[in-house]
Amino acid sequence: MVSVQTTQSFFSLIRVYMKAFLTEQLQQAVAQLKHQAVLPADFEPVILLENTRDKAHGDLATNLALVSAKKAGMNPRALAEKLVSQLQAQPEVQQQVTQMEIAGPGFINFFMSAGALTAVIAQVRAAGSRYGHSQIGAGQAVQVEFVSANPTGPLHVGHGRGAAVGDCLCRLLQATGWSVTREFYYNDAGAQIQNLALSVQARAQGLEPDHAAWPADGYKGDYIKDVAAAYLQGETVVADDQAVTAAADVDDLDAIRRFAVAWLRREQDLDLKAFKVDFDVYFLESSLYQEGQVEAVVQRLIEQGHTYEQDGALWLRTTDFGDDKDRVMRKTDGGYTYFVPDVAYHLNKWKRGFQRVVNEQGADHHSTITRVRSGLQALNEQIPQGWPEYVLHQMVTVMRSGEEVKISKRAGSYVTLRDLIDEVGCDATRYFLAARAASSQLTFDIDLARTQSQDNPVYYIQYAHARLCSVQRQAEEKGLALDVQAAQQHLTRLTAEQEQTVLNLLTRFPEVVAVAARELEPHQVAQYLRDLAAGVHTWYNACPFLVEEAPLRHARLALADAARQVLSNGLDLLGVSAPESM
């Protein structure tokens, strides 16, 4: 993991700059209109510059006249006229904006000058792989916890979604100047682990899941057989920097448990590695017990007066913090319920100094949010109420042969992340799982993804990149390689409609990244890349690059290189490769 250090000032980024510039100009115009008593003196409108959806509406637009009309006591278009005439009186505005028009119910549309638009080419060139990155996070620490699968089975497609979304979140946060720690938390000692051990033991004894002596809630998947076989053969597995050698003793349940956990952790790590996802910290639930952190949290909660004894159990009054019912902390058997170590774990995060934490989880664990936050509030440690943040992804439905494949570890029937990577490919799998809003349920049709592997959406974007790389190669082979100096002098030659579209898209990228990071929505990047790739393909088909006329050729090659760079940067945010040829 590389912490992104951006030294370049991005204040000059044209779209961001232009918005700030026009906001300021509009503020002055409003002040003038107040002075003329057109607008009431106490009126403080929120000035909003929006990207236009339709290029017929220019590059930027403001709804200022619409929101201010009522206060001004005049119709929006008339007010817009007054605002525009104020702006037109400013020479700076004349320089930056070629045209202003009043449209629709009263929008003011701004058309940026050609020079302002083509400036993006030099900016992309200068920033290179960091174009679109920013220092919004100002180097602050943020921890992202994701996947956090328990080592009771292979990673399935749901974990894959968590891995894809979580990893993209990390990339987005890094790109916007946050110092990101990626963390994987797992339970290595609870009841489910005991179940795992019993299941492996049963397999080691040669039992089948339908046998009378099979453990009640045992894991029936075939992988349990593999673990049992490896255990009996005395294999050594390395996971999380620890080597575990199988005792090969069927009666030693503790040894079986340690081996099984290590074996499955190793499998998960191999899957994640194949998925190009890695972590900085692996956090074991057992360490919270070993270091007394669970007990300390319980004591603290008791001291703070939010607990009570009832029915032989210790309860936390989570209803004090918005929960719909109180929750048991310590069971009648003396053990703690799962959320107590969860609270201890999050207190641990807080004490490690993470003032910002994002937890990426499956929505089926939604109920933990209130409990964890309640527990943290009850500690009275001055932890903010909305801490930590959560990104929940909805369920993934897997379709195979037109039928839904039920995901059940215990039934042993599920599609593993590894299956998907092998069948669909890492790039396409990542793209499929990250390209949709996490809040939406996702149908992953394996047959479709596999049979359509030739025209998967991700290839459309990669192909745009490869095509531009190919143009570059062709240019070099023919001795027509891009001359940056020459190109800079002839950027005004980029007059084709398709070129304006691509330029416009390139100026939007930094905002897309910033918004996707702020909203914690990686799919916005995927959406943008699709748009940019479409713009590139259309341009490619409409305009030849390697034309005889050198000025035009250099200008186009310069734009092509900028587009290639942005495609590459965007794909990198998704963890998808940007091939130079396909």
Added chain:
RNA sequence: GCGCCUAUAGCUCAACCGGAUAGAGCAACGGCCUUCUAAGCCGUAGGUUGCAGGUUCGAGUCCUGCUGGGCGCGCCA
């Protein structure tokens, strides 16, 4: 019953703190390879944004109610 998510084209999904004529891909139909990669491009068709109200100059977006789907509601994790 309660909580969270969700409902947009035949299918899978977008729609940037509420903005202008709701957009893509797949599927369907019709065109474009002697020219930088046809994994591409151009065009046609496809919609009462689940239903009913409300707020607003303006609602797919916000509020209320209803309906359908998913997930959760344990002294499991």
